[in-house]
C-alpha cells in the first residue's frame with residue numbers, strides 16, 4: 001500500500017516556527033482583532049433594526065456594543081502589528097546572522113567561485129524580501145484567514161441566500177490571484193538575478209576605480225551599468241503592472257459584490273424577506289472584507305517575492321563547498337612544526353596547480369620555493385597551510401595526518417603572509433594584534449623593528465593608533481606588506497609562511513628585514529616563496545617548481561652550481577646588482 005503523502009510545510013514555516021510564543025500571541029491578537037471587527041457590522045445592523053421598530057433603548061445598547069467591539073478590534077490590531085512585525089525583524093536578524101556565519105565558515109574555494117556583489121545582494125535584498133513575507137505578508141494573511149470565515153458565518157446567519165450570492169464574485173478573485181502569483185514568482189526570480197548582477201558590477205567598478213580611471217573606462221562601465229539598470233527597471237515595471245492588477249481585480253470583485261448586495265438584497269427587503277437592519281449589516285460586512293481581500297493580493301505578492309529570495313539564500317546556505325571545522329578552544333603544539341607531503345596533489349580544472357609532490361620539512365627547517373610565474377608556489381604554500389584540500393596524497397603534520405580535527409590548531413600555530421597583504425580599516429595597533437589580541441606594547445614595537453616599520457610609525461601623527469583606512473589605503477604597498485609580516489611575527493608562530501611577502505619592498509630594506517628575521521625567528525619552521533635569490537639564500541633548502549612539480553631540490557649553494565632555473569636567476573640578479581651598483585657609484 002502506498003504511504004500517505006505527507007503535507008509539506010510552506011517555505012516560510014521553518015523560519016517562523018522557532019518563534020512559537022510570538023506566533024501564538026500574534027495569532028491570538030489577530031483572531032481577537034478579526035472577531036471583534038466582524039461583529040461591528042452585526043451590531044450596526046441591530047441598531048438600525050431597533051430604530052426601524054422604534055426600540056430606542058435597544059438601539060442605544062446595540063450602539064454601545066458596536067463601540068466596545070470597535071475598541072477591542074483596535075487594541076487587537078495594535079498588538080497584532082507589534083508582535084508579528086517584531087517577529088519578522090527577529091527572523092531577519094537570525095537569517096542574516098546564519099548567512100554571515102555560513103560565509104565565515106567557508107573555505108576560500110567557495111569565495112573563488114562567488115562574487116562579493118552577489119553575496120551582498122543575497123544578504124541585503126533577499127533577506128529583506130523574506131522579512132516582508134514573514135512580517136507584513138504573514139500578518140495580512142492571518143488577518144484575512146481569520147476575518148473571512150467569521151464574516152461569512154455572520155452573513156450566512158443573517159441570510160444564507162444573500163450570503164451565497166455575495167460570495168460568488170470572490171471565487172473569481174481566487175483564480176485571478178493564483179495565475180498572477182505564478183507569473184509574479186517567475187519574474188521576481190529574474191529581478192533578483194539582475195539586482196545581484198547590478199550589485200556585483202557596481203562593487204567591481206568602485207573597487208577597481210583606479211584602473212577604470214587610468215584606462216579611461218568610465219564610458220564603457222557607465223553604458224554597461226545603464227544597460228543593467230534599464231533591464232532592472234523594465235522588470236520592475238512589469239512586476240508593478242502585475243502587482244497593479246491585484247488592486248483593480250479586488251476592487252472589481254468588491255464592486256460586483258456590492259452590486260449583488262444592492263440589487264438582490266434590496267429586492268429581498270422589498271419582499272419583506274430581509275430587514276433593513278440586516279441589509280445595513282451586510283453593507284458593513286462587505287466594507288470589513290474589502291481591505292483584507294485587497295491585501296490578499298498584496299500579501300500573495302510578498303510571499304512570491306519572499307520565496308524567490310529564500311531560494312537564493314538557500315543556495316548559499318546549502319552550497320556543496322565543504323564547511324571549515326568549527327572554531328573553538330584549540331591547543332597549539334609546542335615547538336616548531338614538521339610537515340610532510342606524500343604524493344600530494346591539488347590541480348584545478350585547467351590542469352594547472354601542484355602535484356603529485358613529495359616534500360619533507362623537518363621541524364625548524366627553512367625552505368625556499370622558487371619557480372617561474374604560475375609554477376605553483378602559492379598553491380603549494382596554501383596546501384602546507386591546510387587551506388587547500390588535497391585531491392590526492394597526504395599531508396602529515398608532526399608525523400600524523402592533518403585531518404579536519406587538527407586544522408584549527410594547525411592554523412593557530414601559523415604565521416601566514418599572503419602575496420596581497422590585507423589590512424582591516426582599523427588602527428595599526430589593532431591590525432598588528434589581530435592574531436594576538438592584547439599583546440603588550442613592547443612586543444608590537446619589537447615586531448615593528450624587525451620589519452623596519454618602527455620609524456614610520458613614530459612619524460605618523462597617531463603612532464600605533466593611526467587608522468589605516470579601507471584595506472590600509474593610507475599605507476604604501478611595501479608598508480602594507482611589512483605590516484602584514486609584523487602581524488604574522490607577533491604570533492610567534494611555529495610555522496611561518498611567506499608568499500612573496502616582501503615583493504613590494506626595495507632590495508635594501510628587504511636585506512635589512514631578512515637580517516633581522518634571521519635573529520628573530522629562532523627555530524620556527526619557515527617556508528617562503530620568492531623570485532629573489534638573496535631571499536632564498538636565507539633558507540637551508542630550495543625547491544624549484546615547474547608546472548607544479550619539483551624540478552630541482554638542494555641547498556642554495558648546491559643549486560647555484562647546478563644548471564637550471566635557480567642558477568639562471570642567480571646569474572641574472574647578480575648582474576643586475578652589479579649594474580645598479582656601478583650606476584650608483
Ligand SMILES: Nc1ncnc2c1ncn2[C@@H]1O[C@H](COP(=O)(O)OP(=O)(O)OP(=O)(O)O)[C@@H](O)[C@H]1O
Nearest residue numbers: 112348352353371372373374375376377378379380
Ligand atoms: N583559484 C584558481 N583557479 C584556477 N586556477 C588557479 C587558481 N589559483 C591558481 N591557479 C592556477 O594555478 C597555477 C599556479 O598558481 P600559483 O598562484 O601557485 O602560481 P605562483 O607560482 O605562485 O605564481 P606567481 O609567481 O605569479 O605568484 C597558475 O597557472 C594559476 O593560473
